Amino acid sequence: MSAAPQHAAPLDVQAVRKDFPILSDSFHGKPLVYFDTAASSQKPQVVIDALVDFYSHGYANIHRGLYALSVGATRSFEEARDKVRGFLNAADEREIVFVRNATEAINLVAMSWGRQEVGAGDEIVISAMEHHANIVPWQQLCAEKGAVLRVTPVDDRGELELDAYESLLSDRTKLVAITHVSNALGTINPAKQLVESAHAKGIPVLLDGAQAVPHMSVDVRDLDCDFYVFSGHKLFAPSGIGALYGKLGVLETMPPFMTGGEMIESVTFEKTTFKAPPGRFEAGTPDIAGAIGLGVAIDYLQELGMDAIAAWEHELLAYATARFEEIPGLRIIGTAREKAGVLSFVLDCAHPHDVATILDQEGVAVRAGHHCAQPIMDRFDVPATTRASLSLYNTREEVDVLVAAIGKVTELFG
Amino acid sequence: MDDLRELYQATILDHNRDPRNFGALETANRSARGDNPVCGDKLVVYLEIDDDDRVTDVRFDGKGCAISTASASLMTEFVKGRKRQEIDETFEQFHELVTGNPGEKVDGEGLGKLAVFSGVREYPVRVKCATLCWHTLRSAMSGGDEVVRTES
Numbered sequence: 001m002s003a004a005p006q007h008a009a010p011l012d013v014q015a016v017r018k019d020f021p022i023l024s025d026s027f028h029g030k031p032l033v034y035f036d037t038a039a040s041s042q043k044p045q046v047v048i049d050a051l052v053d054f055y056s057h058g059y060a061n062i063h064r065g066l067y068a069l070s071v072g073a074t075r076s077f078e079e080a081r082d083k084v085r086g087f088l089n090a091a092d093e094r095e096i097v098f099v100r101n102a103t104e105a106i107n108l109v110a111m112s113w114g115r116q117e118v119g120a121g122d123e124i125v126i127s128a129m130e131h132h133a134n135i136v137p138w139q140q141l142c143a144e145k146g147a148v149l150r151v152t153p154v155d156d157r158g159e160l161e162l163d164a165y166e167s168l169l170s171d172r173t174k175l176v177a178i179t180h181v182s183n184a185l186g187t188i189n190p191a192k193q194l195v196e197s198a199h200a201k202g203i204p205v206l207l208d209g210a211q212a213v214p215h216m217s218v219d220v221r222d223l224d225c226d227f228y229v230f231s232g233h234k235l236f237a238p239s240g241i242g243a244l245y246g247k248l249g250v251l252e253t254m255p256p257f258m259t260g261g262e263m264i265e266s267v268t269f270e271k272t273t274f275k276a277p278p279g280r281f282e283a284g285t286p287d288i289a290g291a292i293g294l295g296v297a298i299d300y301l302q303e304l305g306m307d308a309i310a311a312w313e314h315e316l317l318a319y320a321t322a323r324f325e326e327i328p329g330l331r332i333i334g335t336a337r338e339k340a341g342v343l344s345f346v347l348d349c350a351h352p353h354d355v356a357t358i359l360d361q362e363g364v365a366v367r368a369g370h371h372c373a374q375p376i377m378d379r380f381d382v383p384a385t386t387r388a389s390l391s392l393y394n395t396r397e398e399v400d401v402l403v404a405a406i407g408k409v410t411e412l413f414g
Numbered sequence: 415m416d417d418l419r420e421l422y423q424a425t426i427l428d429h430n431r432d433p434r435n436f437g438a439l440e441t442a443n444r445s446a447r448g449d450n451p452v453c454g455d456k457l458v459v460y461l462e463i464d465d466d467d468r469v470t471d472v473r474f475d476g477k478g479c480a481i482s483t484a485s486a487s488l489m490t491e492f493v494k495g496r497k498r499q500e501i502d503e504t505f506e507q508f509h510e511l512v513t514g515n516p517g518e519k520v521d522g523e524g525l526g527k528l529a530v531f532s533g534v535r536e537y538p539v540r541v542k543c544a545t546l547c548w549h550t551l552r553s554a555m556s557g558g559d560e561v562v563r564t565e566s
Contacts, residue, residue, distance in 0.1 A: 028417075351479035353453050354422075357537060361418055370454045383454040383477050412422055413430075413480070 011304060011312040017393050019044040019300075030363025033398045038183050038211060038342055038389030039367050041236045043297075050296040051238060054289050062288055063262060063279075077288050080295030081278070084243050087298045088228060089219040095251065097244040097278040098286050102210040103133040105229035105244035106177070108257040108281060109206055110137035113227075114175070116255060120146035122174040125203075127152040127160055127189075128379050129182040132372040134208045138177055152178070154379055158185035158334035165194065169201050176205045180212035180228075184371040184387070185334025186317075186342030188212070195225050204250070210234055214391065215313055215340045217306035220245050232290060237297035241290030244281070251277035258283040309392045313341040316390050320399045327406055329414070333385050341390030344371070347406070349413040352386040358412065359386075362405035421533035421540075422480065429484035434491055439473035448476075448550030448562040450542055455482050459550045467498040472551075479543050481534065486547035488527055498555055504528070505548050511535070512544045 017023050020042045025032050034042060060070040062077045078093070085093045099105045114137075118124065124138045128151050135149075142149045150173075152165045160178075169176070176198045180191050191212075195205045206227035212218055213230045220228050227246050233239035246254075256263060256274055260283040265273040274280045301309065320343055324330055329348035347355060356368035367387045370377045377384060388402055439445075439460035447458050457476030464470050472494050474486045493501050504525065511522050512534040522529025534544045549562045 351477075351483075353455075353479035353540070353543065354481070357421070357540060358418055369452060374454065377454060383456070408418075412418060413427065 009305070009308060011308045011392060013312060013393065013395055016304065017395075019046070020393055021045055021048070023393060027363050027365075028361050030361075033362075033364040033401050035388040035390065035394065035398070035402060036365045036367050037214070037391035037394075038234070038371075038387065040233045040239065041214060041391060042393070043238070044236055044300055046300050047237060047293050047297050050293050051289050054292050059289070061285055073288060076292050076295075077286075080291040083295040083298045084245075087213075087218075087302070088243075088245050089221055090245055091221060092248055094277055095245055095248050097246065097251070097281045098291050099229075099242045099244050099281075100240055100287070101231040101233065101242040102208060102229045103231075105227075105242060106133055106206070106208065107137045108244055109227050109229075109246070110141045112254045112257045112281070113250070114138075114141045115144075116253075118142075118145050118147050118174045121172060122147040123150050123168075123170065123172045124148075125150045125152060125165070125168050125173055125176045125178075125198075127165075127178050128154040129158065129160070129185055129187060129373065129376045130177075130179055131183050131208065131210070132374070133210075134177055134179060135375070138175075147174070148172075151375075154185075154187075154376065157336050158182065158187045158376075158380075159336045160187075160189055160194075162190070162193070166197055169198060169203060171201070173198075173201065173203045176203055177208070178205070179208040179210075180218070181209075181215065181340045182334065182336075182373075182376070183211045183342070184344055184373040184376050184385070185336065186339040186344070187334060187336035188216075188338040188340055190338075191225070192223050195223055199224065211340065211342075214301075216310045226250055232294040232297065235294070235297055236300065237294035238287075238290045241287045241294050243294070246277070248277065251281070254281075256283070257281050260284050262286075304392065312392060313390055316394055316396065316399065317341045317343070319396055320388070320390065320402075323399055323403045327403065327410070329410065330406070333380050333382060341394075342387060343390070344385040344387045346382050346385055347409060347413075350409050352384045354413065355386045355406070355409050358409045359402070359405045362401065362408065364402050364405050366402075417536075421537060423530045423533065425488070425527060425530045426480060426484040429487040430480035433474075433483050433487040435473045435487065435494075437473055437475055439471060441471060442473075444554045444557070446550050446554035446562060448546045448553070450478075450482070450546050451563060452542070453479065455479065455543070455546065457482070457486060457547060457550060459486070459547060459554050461551070461554045463498075463555065467555075469493045469496055469498075469501070474547060478546070479540075481531075481540055481543035482546055485531060485544045488530070489547050489551060492526065492528060493551065501551070501555070505552065508548065509545065512541050 060073045062074040204226035207225045209230040232241040263283040333344040352368035442460035444461040455478040462471035472490045
């Protein structure tokens, strides 16, 4: 589906590991086993080099300088935008707005589109498995406008209850904002189906793709979503850069989010006119180097092939799930049939914080806590979980190290 | 494993598995709630204080990690029967014990069983687990309607 060239070759994970310098480091005298990519990914050397090269030999402000250096920086920045367009298979690069991260993209839509389109008594439909970033901006908007937030429930496996979703969609619904892949459970939601149902009732859809884009190829034209958001830092790119995709026809109707330099056509003290999208939404000097780094990360991923990455992660998830099922007193939270590489779990004998401390002593980095998704923790009646998130650079041997480290937890606490 | 046993000493593991003074206290005349929003830990400290500012009974309730549960359990054992001033002084000492420079040896003299938390200073991210119950206790002693948050 994606316009990106896909290689049929399976992922050579040992070669991939060599691309990430941090994976050769040790902590507490043990080689780093990094299972926290869902929080933020590590960076390949090509991305690190791109930043160094740009700051060493290519840096200038963009869209204004008349000298060669600025023209070159502008070209690199706009090329990065086109890479994001290609990565999402969007039709037009004007549909790609650079932002800091998925959180900012959602806030942009809430404050620009939302303030214009949502009124008293209107409803916004989210789900019980949302990250706080896809709850709080809508909650704030609803409070401001007297609108109502409706929540699609999640079943015991961690899948959306689709019948309930359908029945929540009404003529009061102004927007559906749902995650493509859950950060806390790993559930891959049937995004295309969710969009179809909403569109059948004339309701636009925002998909939070922060956890989806690192793991699978995403085609916004095929999904037909109205907005799609993601963060670069989870996509092997620098932190501080992300993207909002919006259908051009929708972006064109939206007022500015932030105002200032760069996003204007003309300014007098009487009146200011604004640029067309995406410039309208990019006030001030952006993270130029970050955008270029994001473009390089996308090149890197496309060279490996998103399908090869997805296949490897799928294999690794199946292996890790089987190993976890052998551990007495361990319960996996989130057992959706369609699942990305996230293993959230609780142990009978130990709290997630104790688990994470002990795992850290073995060099294993995991997340413990509520994963910025407190409502879904409440849904499963756990205060927190330990989460091991798998990525393209993880191996079966690392899963074995993780399982052995969990063994130390049971030894100490069991 | 040895490093971990410095943190998770036998007394801590014991009080985690079998917390003392656990559950609500019917006769409480003070209580306060403490939250650690980072990990989702929540606890309530119930106090019965006499006119003399002496803790005549104390219990705690909630969910937390081993460090937080054991700290609350050992704290309740320590404060029962003691007066506010003494409790405040002990808290100061305890705070110093868990927040001191990592690598520096401490004896925790005068802290009795509470000295088992000396390993916590090696794990700065876990300090709040050990101190949440004490902040909550102090809030309860001073009237405490506010929820104590480790992040505020």
